[in-house]
Amino acid sequence: MSEELVCITCPMGCRLTVDRLDDSSLKVDGNRCSRGIQYATEELLAPKRMVSATARISVSADTLDFGSIMRLPVRTTMPYPKERVPDLLKAIYALNVSLPVKRGEVLINDFKGSGVDVIAARTLP
Secondary structure (H helix, E strand, O other), X not given: OEEEEEOOOOOOOOEEEEEEOOXXXXXXXXXXXXXXXXXXXXXXXXXXXXXXXXXXXXXXHHHHHHOOOOEEEEEEOOOEEHHHHHHHHHHHHHOEEOOOEXXXXXXXXXXXXXXXXXXXXXXXX
């Protein structure tokens, strides 16, 4: 049984057809470069995703005039295993970030030994 994917590693957007062989390997057709094979292999055998979310901001008397922004956009520094994303999101939503925070500041370091950090995606005073 074939699976179809659209490769997203470059602007060409190759339509890939992937067959799982008896020896658990994959046969990839439709790619116009070697990145298509790598993309299909990772997507079907060990999918990962960049994670973007928002974290709660600690509000104190001196930050009440900050306006309507009550959450801080955050993101991972690299893709994280797709099946473990809900666990990561739970940790992000449990954060309570104190201001000030600078864009790129690490809020969660090396989540569960994965090598993936969660960083602030915006500077807030």
